Amino acid sequence: MALLTDRELHELVDSLSRQHFHKPFQDQVQFNFRLRTTGGRYIPVKRVIELNPKYAAEMAGDEFIGIIKHELCHYHLHIEGKGYKHGDADFKKLLKQTGSPRHCTPLPSQPEYKYLYRCKDCGQEYRRMRRVNTGRYRCGKCRGRLMKAEGE
Incomplete structure (x- = not known):
């Protein structure tokens, strides 16, 4: 998958949000080139989703879409005032309902061990x-x- 522009990335996230969560995505999404060990993260204070561009470039499209869906689970639960952290029951339940992965697979370029x-x-x-x-x-x-x- 080629690296998306900011507009294309926001459109992709918004379409996935509407498709799987039946709600619009109205906040900011961006690539963070400094992320190394994670596919993405949600920052509740800023209501921003940051995604690792290496996953968009190196992995299949399904893996990257799974990461976006995972971060959207955090996003929508936080907005609704429900438990949005990894250990919360609401979060685990929404992951299951939307078919989102709990963890992302390691990048092929990342060494397993030294x-x-x-x-x-x-x-x-x-x-x-x-x-x-x-x-x-x-x-x-x-x-x-x-x-x-x-x-x-």
Whole structure:
């Protein structure tokens, strides 16, 4: 999917809002190029939906539409004064009704992990984005010593 203009993005969000929630989307939606680990976010104070442009560029259209529907759940529940946070029952119920995803899938360009550690005793593997001090930490399964695995 090509990157949309601000007007096209607002029209897409408004059409999805009318189609799935039967209500218009009257506030602001924009791409936020600084988002890294999330597909989008809703800012209640400003009533703004921010979307990660990488999901529009790298993923299939269904994934990006799912992210928009998820953020619209936050938006409409907040406006109605209902529970709009992830743990609220109203939010979970609306996600189910609209077929919105609870979480987005990771981007293909985002690495799964950088470092791989293995327990010397039981062989349990630990994948980490950050380095681990092997002298300080032990295996959570058998309390054995950790070592850096080969082929990282």
